[in-house]
Amino acid sequence: MSFSVIAILLLLAGVTAGYLLRSFKGFIKISAKLTDASIFLLLFFLGVSVGMNDSVIKNFEKIGFQAISVTLLALLGSLVVTALLSRFILKNRSKRN
Amino acid sequence: MTTYVLYFLLVLVGIGVGANKNTLQMLKSVNFKILLIPLSVIIGTFLGTGIYSLLDPNMTLRECWAVGAGFGYYSLSSVIIKEMAGESLGVIALLSNIIREIFTLVFAPLIARIFGKLAPISSGGATAMDTTLPIITRYSGTEYVAFSVFSGLALTLLVPLIVPLVL
Numbered sequence: 001m002s003f004s005v006i007a008i009l010l011l012l013a014g015v016t017a018g019y020l021l022r023s024f025k026g027f028i029k030i031s032a033k034l035t036d037a038s039i040f041l042l043l044f045f046l047g048v049s050v051g052m053n054d055s056v057i058k059n060f061e062k063i064g065f066q067a068i069s070v071t072l073l074a075l076l077g078s079l080v081v082t083a084l085l086s087r088f089i090l091k092n093r094s095k096r097n
Numbered sequence: 098m099t100t101y102v103l104y105f106l107l108v109l110v111g112i113g114v115g116a117n118k119n120t121l122q123m124l125k126s127v128n129f130k131i132l133l134i135p136l137s138v139i140i141g142t143f144l145g146t147g148i149y150s151l152l153d154p155n156m157t158l159r160e161c162w163a164v165g166a167g168f169g170y171y172s173l174s175s176v177i178i179k180e181m182a183g184e185s186l187g188v189i190a191l192l193s194n195i196i197r198e199i200f201t202l203v204f205a206p207l208i209a210r211i212f213g214k215l216a217p218i219s220s221g222g223a224t225a226m227d228t229t230l231p232i233i234t235r236y237s238g239t240e241y242v243a244f245s246v247f248s249g250l251a252l253t254l255l256v257p258l259i260v261p262l263v264l
Contacts, residue, residue: 003181007107007257014111022116031112038106039172045099046179046187053184063185066156067164067192070149074165074193075200075220077145078138082219083212085137090130090215 103176107257110173114250123243134244135251138168138219139259159263160186166259167194168222168252169201169229174260181264197222201229205236214238218245223256225249 021027050056056063114120146165150158160182167174171194179187201221208216214237221229226249233245 003177003261004258006104007261010104010107011111011114011254011257014108014113015115016111017108018112018115018117019121020115021112022118028116031109031116035106035109035113038102038109042099042102042106042176043172045102046176046184046191049179050184050188056184056188059185060188062155063188064192066153067189068196069153070146070156070161070164070189071193071196071200073145073149074142075145075197077143077148078141078219078222079208079212079216081141081144082134082137082215085133086213086215089133 099176099180103173103180106173110253110257114254119246120250123247127247131244131247132251134215134218134248135255138222138248138252139166139255141219142166142168142222162263163260164190164193166263167197167256168224169194169197170223170253170256171195171198174256177257177260178264181261198224198228201225202232205229205232209236214241215244218248221245221249223249223252226253 018031142165143162146161147158150156150161153161163178163182164174164186167178167190171191174194175187175191178190197220201217201224204220205217208220212219217229217233217237218225218241221233225233225245226247230242230245230249234242237245
Protein backbone atom coordinates (compact mmCIF):
# COMPACT_ATOMS: atom_id res chain seq x y z
CA MET A 1 0.00 0.00 0.00
CA SER A 2 1.40 3.39 -0.90
CA PHE A 3 1.99 5.96 1.79
CA SER A 4 -0.82 8.17 0.52
CA VAL A 5 -3.35 5.38 0.84
CA ILE A 6 -2.19 4.53 4.34
CA ALA A 7 -2.29 8.22 5.23
CA ILE A 8 -5.90 8.62 4.03
CA LEU A 9 -7.00 5.54 5.98
CA LEU A 10 -5.25 6.66 9.14
CA LEU A 11 -6.66 10.17 8.90
CA LEU A 12 -10.15 8.84 8.36
CA ALA A 13 -9.77 6.44 11.25
CA GLY A 14 -8.64 9.33 13.41
CA VAL A 15 -11.46 11.63 12.34
CA THR A 16 -14.01 8.89 13.03
CA ALA A 17 -12.50 8.07 16.41
CA GLY A 18 -12.26 11.74 17.31
CA TYR A 19 -15.87 12.34 16.37
CA LEU A 20 -17.20 9.35 18.27
CA LEU A 21 -15.17 10.02 21.38
CA ARG A 22 -15.46 13.78 21.41
CA SER A 23 -17.64 13.97 24.49
CA PHE A 24 -15.42 11.88 26.70
CA LYS A 25 -13.85 13.99 29.36
CA GLY A 26 -10.13 14.41 29.02
CA PHE A 27 -10.00 12.68 25.64
CA ILE A 28 -9.28 15.82 23.70
CA LYS A 29 -6.69 16.91 26.21
CA ILE A 30 -4.83 13.62 26.09
CA SER A 31 -4.96 13.56 22.29
CA ALA A 32 -3.53 17.05 22.12
CA LYS A 33 -0.70 16.10 24.47
CA LEU A 34 0.06 12.94 22.53
CA THR A 35 0.06 14.96 19.31
CA ASP A 36 2.58 17.39 20.75
CA ALA A 37 4.73 14.58 22.11
CA SER A 38 4.72 12.78 18.75
CA ILE A 39 5.67 15.94 16.93
CA PHE A 40 8.53 16.64 19.32
CA LEU A 41 9.76 13.08 19.03
CA LEU A 42 9.66 13.11 15.24
CA LEU A 43 11.40 16.46 15.04
CA PHE A 44 14.05 15.13 17.39
CA PHE A 45 14.63 12.10 15.17
CA LEU A 46 14.79 14.40 12.18
CA GLY A 47 17.42 16.45 13.95
CA VAL A 48 19.46 13.40 14.84
CA SER A 49 19.51 12.08 11.29
CA VAL A 50 20.33 15.54 9.97
CA GLY A 51 23.21 15.90 12.44
CA MET A 52 24.61 12.57 11.31
CA ASN A 53 24.45 13.59 7.69
CA ASP A 54 27.71 15.26 6.63
CA SER A 55 26.47 16.56 3.34
CA VAL A 56 23.60 18.44 4.97
CA ILE A 57 25.90 20.06 7.50
CA LYS A 58 28.43 21.04 4.84
CA ASN A 59 25.77 22.43 2.53
CA PHE A 60 23.74 24.21 5.14
CA GLU A 61 24.19 27.64 3.59
CA LYS A 62 22.99 26.47 0.22
CA ILE A 63 20.13 24.57 1.83
CA GLY A 64 19.14 27.66 3.79
CA PHE A 65 19.18 29.79 0.68
CA GLN A 66 17.06 27.29 -1.22
CA ALA A 67 14.58 27.13 1.66
CA ILE A 68 14.15 30.90 1.77
CA SER A 69 13.85 31.19 -2.00
CA VAL A 70 11.31 28.39 -2.38
CA THR A 71 9.24 29.89 0.40
CA LEU A 72 9.22 33.39 -1.03
CA LEU A 73 8.12 32.14 -4.41
CA ALA A 74 5.50 29.83 -2.89
CA LEU A 75 4.14 32.78 -0.92
CA LEU A 76 4.17 35.07 -3.91
CA GLY A 77 2.24 32.49 -5.91
CA SER A 78 -0.29 31.90 -3.13
CA LEU A 79 -0.84 35.57 -2.47
CA VAL A 80 -1.28 36.49 -6.11
CA VAL A 81 -3.68 33.66 -6.93
CA THR A 82 -5.74 34.25 -3.78
CA ALA A 83 -5.82 37.99 -4.52
CA LEU A 84 -7.09 37.23 -8.03
CA LEU A 85 -9.68 34.94 -6.50
CA SER A 86 -10.98 37.57 -4.13
CA ARG A 87 -10.88 40.29 -6.78
CA PHE A 88 -12.55 38.54 -9.67
CA ILE A 89 -14.44 35.54 -8.42
CA LEU A 90 -15.47 36.36 -4.90
CA LYS A 91 -15.75 40.06 -5.77
CA ASN A 92 -14.33 40.97 -2.43
CA ARG A 93 -14.28 44.71 -2.39
CA SER A 94 -12.54 45.38 0.91
CA LYS A 95 -9.30 45.95 -1.01
CA ARG A 96 -10.69 49.27 -2.15
CA ASN A 97 -11.25 50.61 1.36
CA MET B 98 10.51 3.37 13.98
CA THR B 99 9.94 6.91 12.76
CA THR B 100 7.37 5.59 10.31
CA TYR B 101 5.23 4.13 13.08
CA VAL B 102 5.35 7.31 15.12
CA LEU B 103 4.37 9.12 11.93
CA TYR B 104 1.38 6.82 11.43
CA PHE B 105 0.42 7.42 15.04
CA LEU B 106 0.64 11.17 14.47
CA LEU B 107 -1.64 10.92 11.44
CA VAL B 108 -4.30 9.20 13.52
CA LEU B 109 -3.92 11.88 16.18
CA VAL B 110 -4.26 14.64 13.58
CA GLY B 111 -7.48 12.99 12.43
CA ILE B 112 -8.72 12.76 16.01
CA GLY B 113 -7.93 16.43 16.53
CA VAL B 114 -10.08 17.28 13.54
CA GLY B 115 -12.96 14.90 14.34
CA ALA B 116 -13.22 15.88 17.98
CA ASN B 117 -13.23 19.58 17.27
CA LYS B 118 -16.66 21.12 17.82
CA ASN B 119 -15.95 24.09 15.57
CA THR B 120 -15.23 21.83 12.62
CA LEU B 121 -18.64 20.22 12.84
CA GLN B 122 -20.46 23.54 13.09
CA MET B 123 -18.59 24.91 10.14
CA LEU B 124 -19.20 21.93 7.90
CA LYS B 125 -22.93 22.30 8.43
CA SER B 126 -23.04 25.84 7.10
CA VAL B 127 -20.66 25.53 4.18
CA ASN B 128 -20.97 27.34 0.88
CA PHE B 129 -19.05 25.51 -1.82
CA LYS B 130 -17.25 28.65 -2.84
CA ILE B 131 -15.23 28.36 0.34
CA LEU B 132 -13.32 25.51 -1.25
CA LEU B 133 -11.83 28.00 -3.65
CA ILE B 134 -9.68 29.47 -0.92
CA PRO B 135 -7.52 26.42 -0.15
CA LEU B 136 -7.61 25.61 -3.85
CA SER B 137 -6.12 29.01 -4.66
CA VAL B 138 -3.41 28.41 -2.05
CA ILE B 139 -2.51 25.09 -3.65
CA ILE B 140 -2.50 26.43 -7.20
CA GLY B 141 -0.55 29.54 -6.19
CA THR B 142 2.01 27.58 -4.20
CA PHE B 143 2.57 25.14 -7.06
CA LEU B 144 2.89 27.97 -9.56
CA GLY B 145 5.42 29.79 -7.40
CA THR B 146 7.48 26.74 -6.51
CA GLY B 147 7.22 25.59 -10.11
CA ILE B 148 8.87 28.82 -11.22
CA TYR B 149 11.57 28.30 -8.62
CA SER B 150 12.36 24.84 -9.98
CA LEU B 151 13.08 26.47 -13.34
CA LEU B 152 15.53 28.82 -11.69
CA ASP B 153 17.37 26.30 -9.52
CA PRO B 154 19.13 23.50 -11.40
CA ASN B 155 19.62 21.57 -8.17
CA MET B 156 15.96 21.09 -7.34
CA THR B 157 13.51 19.17 -9.45
CA LEU B 158 9.91 20.21 -9.92
CA ARG B 159 8.71 17.37 -7.72
CA GLU B 160 11.06 18.39 -4.95
CA CYS B 161 9.94 22.00 -5.07
CA TRP B 162 6.31 20.97 -5.08
CA ALA B 163 6.83 18.60 -2.16
CA VAL B 164 8.40 21.36 -0.09
CA GLY B 165 5.64 23.79 -1.03
CA ALA B 166 2.97 21.20 -0.27
CA GLY B 167 3.83 21.52 3.40
CA PHE B 168 1.81 24.77 3.32
CA GLY B 169 3.46 25.78 6.57
CA TYR B 170 2.92 22.49 8.37
CA TYR B 171 6.60 22.06 9.08
CA SER B 172 6.58 19.11 11.46
CA LEU B 173 4.60 16.66 9.38
CA SER B 174 5.87 17.67 5.95
CA SER B 175 9.55 17.63 6.88
CA VAL B 176 9.29 14.18 8.42
CA ILE B 177 7.43 12.70 5.45
CA ILE B 178 9.85 14.30 3.02
CA LYS B 179 12.88 13.11 4.96
CA GLU B 180 11.52 9.56 4.96
CA MET B 181 10.82 9.62 1.25
CA ALA B 182 13.53 11.83 -0.18
CA GLY B 183 16.37 12.14 2.29
CA GLU B 184 17.61 14.53 4.95
CA SER B 185 18.64 17.35 2.65
CA LEU B 186 15.21 17.92 1.24
CA GLY B 187 13.74 17.25 4.67
CA VAL B 188 15.73 20.15 6.09
CA ILE B 189 14.76 22.42 3.22
CA ALA B 190 11.13 21.53 3.85
CA LEU B 191 11.47 22.15 7.57
CA LEU B 192 13.10 25.55 7.12
CA SER B 193 10.79 26.58 4.29
CA ASN B 194 7.60 25.79 6.15
CA ILE B 195 8.83 27.38 9.37
CA ILE B 196 9.67 30.50 7.36
CA ARG B 197 6.21 30.43 5.83
CA GLU B 198 4.59 30.46 9.26
CA ILE B 199 6.88 33.18 10.60
CA PHE B 200 6.38 35.26 7.47
CA THR B 201 2.63 35.12 8.00
CA LEU B 202 2.95 36.11 11.65
CA VAL B 203 5.24 39.03 10.89
CA PHE B 204 3.80 40.37 7.65
CA ALA B 205 0.06 39.74 8.07
CA PRO B 206 -0.84 43.44 8.30
CA LEU B 207 1.24 44.31 5.24
CA ILE B 208 -0.04 41.57 2.98
CA ALA B 209 -3.62 42.18 4.06
CA ARG B 210 -3.22 45.73 2.79
CA ILE B 211 -1.50 44.86 -0.48
CA PHE B 212 -3.21 41.60 -1.46
CA GLY B 213 -6.53 41.82 0.32
CA LYS B 214 -8.15 40.34 3.39
CA LEU B 215 -7.74 36.76 2.29
CA ALA B 216 -3.99 37.19 1.96
CA PRO B 217 -2.98 36.21 5.50
CA ILE B 218 -5.19 33.12 5.23
CA SER B 219 -3.47 32.26 1.97
CA SER B 220 0.02 32.80 3.28
CA GLY B 221 -0.73 30.92 6.49
CA GLY B 222 -1.73 27.84 4.56
CA ALA B 223 -2.26 24.91 6.88
CA THR B 224 -1.35 27.04 9.89
CA ALA B 225 -4.37 29.27 9.33
CA MET B 226 -6.44 26.95 11.48
CA ASP B 227 -4.34 27.33 14.62
CA THR B 228 -1.03 29.09 14.97
CA THR B 229 -1.70 31.97 12.59
CA LEU B 230 -5.41 32.19 13.31
CA PRO B 231 -5.05 34.90 15.97
CA ILE B 232 -3.00 37.15 13.72
CA ILE B 233 -5.40 36.58 10.85
CA THR B 234 -8.34 37.47 13.04
CA ARG B 235 -6.53 40.62 14.11
CA TYR B 236 -5.63 41.91 10.63
CA SER B 237 -8.30 40.47 8.36
CA GLY B 238 -11.14 40.64 10.83
CA THR B 239 -13.25 38.27 12.89
CA GLU B 240 -15.55 37.72 9.92
CA TYR B 241 -12.73 35.70 8.37
CA VAL B 242 -12.31 33.18 11.18
CA ALA B 243 -14.46 30.53 9.55
CA PHE B 244 -12.66 30.86 6.21
CA SER B 245 -9.31 30.69 7.95
CA VAL B 246 -10.14 27.58 9.95
CA PHE B 247 -11.70 25.87 6.94
CA SER B 248 -8.79 26.61 4.63
CA GLY B 249 -6.20 25.66 7.26
CA LEU B 250 -8.06 22.49 8.01
CA ALA B 251 -8.39 21.45 4.38
CA LEU B 252 -4.70 22.05 3.77
CA THR B 253 -3.65 20.30 6.98
CA LEU B 254 -5.46 17.18 5.83
CA LEU B 255 -4.08 17.47 2.32
CA VAL B 256 -0.41 17.75 3.33
CA PRO B 257 0.11 14.02 3.99
CA LEU B 258 -1.77 13.25 0.79
CA ILE B 259 -0.17 15.65 -1.64
CA VAL B 260 3.44 15.41 -0.46
CA PRO B 261 3.86 11.69 -1.15
CA LEU B 262 1.92 12.07 -4.37
CA VAL B 263 4.35 14.56 -5.89
CA LEU B 264 7.54 12.89 -4.72
